[in-house]
Amino acid sequence: MSRLVYGLQPVREAVRVHGDALERVVVEQGGSPKIQAVGRFAEGRGVRVETAPRVELDRRTGGGRHQGVLAVAPDLRIRGVDQLAIEPTSIVVALDGIMDPQNFGAIVRSAVALGATGIVWPEHSSAPLSPAMFRASAGAIEHATLCRVSSLPEALRSLADRGVTVIALDAQGPTTLGAVDLRGPVAIVIGAEDKGARKAVLRACQHVARLPMAGPIGSLNASVAGALALYEVLRQRQVPT
Template structure:
């Protein structure tokens, strides 16, 4: 049984999909203004957009969708298996983070910090969807999104490839900036409210926290991911002479 097509809308997601040579695009619907805005990207792919009124896209996607006059249908991207990813750099792992808005925002941070891959479980994680693509703002085209059956086994596999595994928890005893976090390293983020599951915590090499100074000691998981990736990027910088 073939997978359903990816539905991608919005200026940034569509622009990045058009620029991605791995994307097989079946159709492009666009308002006249939106087609003019992405004329260069559309021409580079040799596509002839179907010019439609924005109301057509409203009816297709729902009035809540911020489509900005653009909609493409494309074949799903082939995503790698865990043993196919680059065994250098930083990997982000999600422990039952299910909100597609959060996962999309995490993908965006991963792209900004040149993360090797985002890893999530097949169950208890969002499918590739129009909402996730929109929230990722084009980052889905750039960051490998690996699905695994069992997170603890995936952590053990990464350890075998030389990765150090850091779990993120607001109650951890050590700050992320105070530990050896030089790549290859993986940071594991738990679901909002529940945090890391006990088995996940036990499988990590170390559990760390973000060094908050104010009265609030936790962040939305996507914001926590961005801050953690910044901290890890500092660990990877060469020392100044």
């Protein structure tokens, strides 16, 4: 099976990770120097590169923002949560009800950039893995360890049984995230922007914590909240004990 990836950075990362396992890269005929550079990068990795007029790329991507380049890539590897290696420094990001592919992709981008070792989400009530989501991640999805599960509460309990501290972000949480010890293996649960994490998911968490807010707005975009939470994990781990 294969999937479509488009956009300069997503295609570049797909080439970087998969190399000649890509079926092909298609670049816009007479495209900009940036587009041509992606084509040369792909050729250097042994990937078959084709050219096509922009209208053809528009057609293949369904009018998506392809920036003059697309790739046909192998399917992403999806693991079970029991296949996640849990180390003292593990950081798992769990998503509950993230339906917007832009938010999903942005969270994946932050998670990969900030050292998350796994991303877990339920197979239902979630944005699908799609070219729009791949693009929103700026190619970070190619580097991520992905776990799609049938039951997120069960997956979180499984992680807790393996020594992972599971914390849900919630604007009404009884404690701040900074008050929770995040120096061991942790899982940060990010819920839907409108409803937050489901009650069954909250019950599977050892802590429900909020991010401290100083202004009149009481909550943040899910992807921003996730990035700040991951920074708090890194901050605690860099403070001398």
